[in-house]
Amino acid sequence: MTGADDLMCRRNAVLAPSYYHSFAAPLHIVRGAGVWMWDASGKRYLDCYNNVPSVGHCHPRVTAALTAQAETLNTHTRYLHDGIVTLAERMLAKLPTAVDTAAFTCTGSEANDLALQMARRFTGAEGVAVFDHAYHGNSALTLAASPSEYPASERPDWLCVLEPPNLFRGPYRAGDSKAAEKYLAQAVQALDALESRGHRLACLLLDASWDANGPLIAPPGYVSALCDEMRRRGGLIICDEVQAGYCRLGAHWWGFQDYTVTPDIVTCGKPMGAGHPVAATFARRDVAQALADTSVYFNTFGGNPVSAAVANAVIDVIEDEGLLGNAGRVGAYFRTALAALQERHPMIGAVQGAGLFYGLDMVSDRKTRAPFSRDDMARLGSMIAEEGVLTGISGAMGQTLKLRPPLVFGQEHVDITVAAIDRALTRL
Template sequence: MTGGKRQILDMNAFDPGAAAQSPPVARRLGNLGAASVLFYREPIEMVAAEGAWMQARDGRRYLDFYNNVPSVGHSHPAVVAAVTDQIARLNTNTRYVVGVVDDYLDALKARLPETLANVVMTCSGSEANDLAIRVARAVTGARGVIVTETAYHGNTDLVTAVSPSALKRGDVPDWVALVPAPDMGPGYGSGSDTGPADRFGAEVARAAADLAARGHGVAAFLADSIFSSDGVYADPPGLLAPAVAAARAAGGLFIADEVQPGFGRTGASFWGFERHGVTPDIVTMGKPMGNGFPMAAMAARPDHLAAFCRDTGYFNTFGGNPVAAAAGHAVLRVISAEGLQDNALRAGDRLKAGLARLAEAHEVIGDRRGVGLFLGVDIRGPAGPDAGATTRIINGLRDEGVLIGAAGKWGATLKIRPPLCLTADEVDLFLDALGRVLAKGV
């Protein structure tokens, strides 16, 4: 394999010292300093976006296969209209009863398990995951959290501790136990193969025993239900069930992080966890909820939330504001009215078929994983996962007018997650562009 384990923000990142900086890039670096994160060897200055396309200042259009935030399409007119109308009427904090907020919460809860009857709105997935861990600790009286070894769950102090892919140096704290991403192993994809689920469940049981031995116990097993930062692991259906059972047997809760796979992206189900036949104790969500408007949420059982609130109150000034609720409700309506969940499955199947054809012609393409419009494609060299080749493909696609990112422990997995409105023609455009990049050699 080429290179070692990669930190999540290093994947596809612009290197400020590698080339001369344009005035806009120099301005950004001067303003944000060391916290600045830009993509590509040559960062792009964007000025507009619509559907699955983004437009740069120089007029060039790019097909967006990376950005899962505007999930129903960039600048969707229904979301724009809902936000515009609401902000012209009322936008205030959450201390008032505002019908549009509860209308949205009722519509969102209709998509969730009935047991998760309380929804706390936040502004980011980081806040939602932070709150979820605190609730789990209050309910269980334990402290330990189990996550995958390349997980990313946010950037508050608490969730950075359970986001090993965010750490540039050092290790996770003692109260965090890491498990490897699900092991597809021999026989994967055979149809009756349940090996990955059982193996992953055994890893979670081992981690739970380790936390007990360290004196922390298990408060929660926290998992992104498509393991996006680990390299995208969606199969087989039911993959999560033994792991959830193992965590609960150790006294912990299951927190389903749906920030990336939720809201119809997998096509097979509205939530990633549904495909695995499990009911979470807590669900967190974010990014695609408002199609770019900052909003997120944690859904929990009323008794669990009450256990937390007995000792610690919770209030979020902007979480659940009326404009966020209007945006979120519009997203739910668009997903339903435009059949975007079904489209994700159809477009994803077309993508997978095209990737299989490319794999026959190009040895650099390894395993392809995922479901719907959330796919991972391993890039391999003679020695194994090839992060260098992955970076060259990403920048080659940029030159072809296609935006894409990377994931996985080694940064050697192409992460495919375009807007759910993706058309068949746009699928073919991507496949053609990838074919041209591969034909040039990487």
């Protein structure tokens, strides 16, 4: 039995059965630096999957900030501390002026949970609109608002599920000049159905990258028209930026800025701490006040001085190293390289996404667009890992190869990734 097999047996014996791992032969990763990770045998992997180490694994400025604050003080938000206030000021400066209030959490799930509570309290309504197959968190409320996680037959009555604007696989596709109107008409129907079930709308929960579906890019005009429709019905707009935010899509700090959207609440998580658990809910003050009128907010670890020091250091690195520009520049190079790869491999049905976030929708037949089976996707991911590059799987049918590296990815890393996928697809 190898060391990894032994660890796997011990893990299976003690961890909850709902845990899973990437790849049929699980990797035992022991070290990370920048865009690289090493396993216990010393083999090096290029990380083309993880957005959590947003500024790269173990960035020295981030670990130095963490260590310095951990050696000084770590406590909660019931004492005055400069770190959390500075962090709130810096984050709010990046958001539309109306979104002027911050609350800190440890995870994206908590941030979305708090956002949903605020929206419901402010509107006095219960209905929540989300996209099919979306994932928004693991708390009871956010899980219920995550259609990817359970059968459609178990959806709560208050959930309004919208068709994701997938221009490759959805009902309305690229080349249909009326696709935006048709997706909107579907949303109107779903909202009417919600109201006819007796539920007023509290909010739309929007991930502007449609991460669990792809990623996707919506047809022009769709998102703003959808938000207008939500507002007409009294709903707030919550932008879940856990995936799309922090420069990921290459053009702006936030994903929603790719569209004409004025959010009432913005949530953020994973990339804020580059591996450290820090997340946040940013809201209009009157919306945050509605919840404060009836309950206090306390989160033992949310916004603690160590987390605030880390999150401030991550912003410093993004700004000082020009990582938004990098995501745009390297992202454009990545897209061109993937389009060229698609020319060589008919199994790549579509290249979707933007910035440093791409999905290859894999088809076993280009004409019918029949998706790769889950087994074939698993084989493909393992073969690319054997080639030394780590990728992920996404999509409604698990048919999308997900490429979403740290923001410090360079053109040389794109070349390595594309060559590895090329070799794996040739072997497949």
